Amino acid sequence: AQRVTQPEKLLSVFKGAPVELKCNYSYSGSPELFWYVQYSRQRLQLLLRHISRESIKGFTADLNKGETSFHLKKPFAQEEDSAMYYCALYSNYQLIWGAGTKLIIKP
Amino acid sequence: ETGVTQSPTHLIKTRGQQVTLRCSSQSGHNTVSWYQQALGQGPQFIFQYYREEENGRGNFPPRFSGLQFPNYSSELNVNALELDDSALYLCASRPTFDTEAFFGQGTRLTVV
Numbered sequence: 635a636q637r638v639t640q641p642e643k644l645l646s647v648f649k650g651a652p653v654e655l656k657c658n659y660s661y662s663g664s665p666e667l668f669w670y671v672q673y674s675r676q677r678l679q680l681l682l683r684h685i686s687r688e689s690i691k692g693f694t695a696d697l698n699k700g701e702t703s704f705h706l707k708k709p710f711a712q713e714e715d716s717a718m719y720y721c722a723l724y725s726n727y728q729l730i731w732g733a734g735t736k737l738i739i740k741p
Numbered sequence: 742e743t744g745v746t747q748s749p750t751h752l753i754k755t756r757g758q759q760v761t762l763r764c765s766s767q768s769g770h771n772t773v774s775w776y777q778q779a780l781g782q783g784p785q786f787i788f789q790y791y792r793e794e795e796n797g798r799g800n801f802p803p804r805f806s807g808l809q810f811p812n813y814s815s816e817l818n819v820n821a822l823e824l825d826d827s828a829l830y831l832c833a834s835r836p837t838f839d840t841e842a843f844f845g846q847g848t849r850l851t852v853v
Contacts, residue, residue, distance in 0.1 A: 638783075643781075666840060668840075668841075676846075677845060677847070678784075678831070678844040679844070680842075683840075683841065720783055720784075726797060727774070727789045727796065728774065728786035728797060729776075729786065729842060730786070731783030731784050731785075733782050
């Protein structure tokens, strides 16, 4: 079955520290993966997608097919990174979502 | 601003009633999907419409139905509301040949 797992419901780090939000997936074939972010009182918005291989707001994510992972990383966290982060997999017209990780950046 | 708008933002209904939620997609996006997001969970796919026809459905019963109109607007209808239908309902639109979804702000439905 196709599934996305985000093992951490909550991640709290200090400003300036590295951040890694974990995402593992289950999918047969070549996956198309996304990270969406939801800032406080705002709508879900795309942060990055693996096919573009971009760095957005200092975040990067590398698809590791061997480990079936798509972890989101940032070397130096900023307070404005505090938000809810969702990993999602596109399959058969739909996005399959993880449960999300709430990231809190402490000053 | 993504251009996807949903109405209403909040709604309270009684068990057994029917509800209609509305979405206005971003201009040029002829594919619209609806998701249900329960508290503390990721969104769950309800269904997708393309050119006014449903072309994909998640694990939701038939009392969840939808419509899509030529003017990029769409509706989600839920009949015989149950307490477990209480959730945030999200509308997402996208261009036909892209998988990036643009979301509305959601409608918070409470069933009492």
